[in-house]
Every structure is written in structure tokens, then in C-alpha cells.
Amino acid sequence: MLLSSICKGLAANSWLAFMDRLLVLGDGSADEKECIKEKMLKLIDVCSDALDSSKSGKKILYGAPGFEESKRNPEDIYDDALAIYLITYDYAKSRGEAGDIEKCGFAWKVAGSALCKLHAF
DSSP states (O other), X not given: OHHHHHHHHHHHHHHHHHXXXXXXXXGGGHHHHHHHHHHHHHHXXXXXXXXXXXXXXXXXXXXXXXXXXXXXXXXXXXXXXXHHHHHHHHHHXXXXXXXXXXXXXXXXXXXXXXXXXXHHO
């Protein structure tokens, strides 16, 4: 449990640092943006493996077994879900003409409920 909390804290801090950097980069920094996106995806993979995402991925995002049970602000959950989706989609798209579509599955496994609710709005 302690290791899980430490991992989540480190992941959150790293995620915010990467996202801040990504948001301030201008259009002339496409290579650096791509590098940051790749680092963020690796961070997601490492943390998912460490926390056994197949069993608890939604609990990590929602802080509860599912979206409906979460005590978090729904807008914050939507923001997190959308960020995860956009980064995984961009990464998959960057993998050539055919892309690497199976990478998008991560976003749906971890944030599917929130993404569906967001789409319904």
C-alpha cells in the first residue's frame, strides 16, 4: 500500500512537470514535444505495471472502483481522462501510416467510463 502511494505521488509530480513543459513549448519545438509525450507514455506504462493496472487502473484514476463512486470533482476526472486519451492517441498516431492503434486501449481501460460520460455531454 505504501509503495502504491509513493508511486502515485511520484507519477503525479512527474506528470505535472511533463505537462507543464509540454504546454509552454511553442510550435517550433515539435521534436521536444514528441520526446516529452514519449516520456509521459513510459511513465504511464511503468506506473500501470507497478500498480497492476489490469486490476486497479480505474481505481487509480477515479480514487474509487468506478466513476460513479468517486468523490473527486467530475471536472477533474474529465480533465485527467481527456489528457490520457489525447496523449495515447497522439502517440498511436505518430507510429506511422497505420499507427499503433492498440495503444489507445490503455486510455479506455483506465478512463473509459469518464470518456463515455464526457462524450455524452
